[in-house]
Amino acid sequence: xxxIIILSAVFLISFIVFCIIKLPAAIALDLAKPHFPKQxxxxxxxxxxxxxxxMQVRFDGEQLNNVRWDIAGxxxxxGNLNTNIKFGNARxxxxxxxxxxxxxxxxxxxxxxxxxxxxxxxxxxxxxVQLPLPVTAKGRVILELDEYTSGAPYCESxxxxxxxxxxxxxxxxxxxxxxxxxxxxxxxxxxVAILINPDNTLGLEADATLKANFDFSxxxxxxPDASLPKDVHDAVKFLGRPDSQGRYPLxx
Numbered sequence: 001x002x003x004i005i006i007l008s009a010v011f012l013i014s015f016i017v018f019c020i021i022k023l024p025a026a027i028a029l030d031l032a033k034p035h036f037p038k039q040x041x042x043x044x045x046x047x048x049x050x051x052x053x054x055m056q057v058r059f060d061g062e063q064l065n066n067v068r069w070d071i072a073g074x075x076x077x078x079g080n081l082n083t084n085i086k087f088g089n090a091r092x093x094x095x096x097x098x099x100x101x102x103x104x105x106x107x108x109x110x111x112x113x114x115x116x117x118x119x120x121x122x123x124x125x126x127x128x129v130q131l132p133l134p135v136t137a138k139g140r141v142i143l144e145l146d147e148y149t150s151g152a153p154y155c156e157s158x159x160x161x162x163x164x165x166x167x168x169x170x171x172x173x174x175x176x177x178x179x180x181x182x183x184x185x186x187x188x189x190x191x192v193a194i195l196i197n198p199d200n201t202l203g204l205e206a207d208a209t210l211k212a213n214f215d216f217s218x219x220x221x222x223x224p225d226a227s228l229p230k231d232v233h234d235a236v237k238f239l240g241r242p243d244s245q246g247r248y249p250l251x252x
Contacts, residue, residue, distance in 0.1 A: 025052035116145030136170040153212035158187035171231035201225040221247035
């Protein structure tokens, strides 16, 4: 009798483990949907909860396509949910694409991201920022995230770089190139900070900060290189009077 009880218990545990391992992502998604934020919309799910794919994920007007994940089940025994995430198509310039290694602490609720890369477009990024002058531009934006740890309001630690290797701007007489722009990412008192690399043809020296409630601000100077079109030099005059070094103030 004791042997039968032990065998039954082993069978039952094995069956439960098998069901968890093979749990379809679609079923898990249906169970989780009532807890999603209103801004979050998800498409069809395939695969299992441990290794699966979402056709689309849409949040606050931005859409990720072909989101794939691979969860390390063994990490759950350490109190962490570890997963490798990939999304988008790098060859499709209009896609937001990239990858990252993500870890979530089940007990301390801390989110960590390492080895992350996100590719987007200049025009998409500019739609999120209210500029002091109307600008139409195009190009790629690449975010490289070495490490990130969540905190209040946004981060506890952050190390990375954001860059646009080649930016084209539309002027009165057509498109022209202003070259690359890049900045270092860091965390300052919980806010996301970006220090712009001053080695650029715009002569842009600035600090950008993302504070609580998505309060984004930029403070610095701009002094366009003489090689840039007259359109650029005329436009910066609307920023105010230049200082003794010929730099125009930039605050928004």
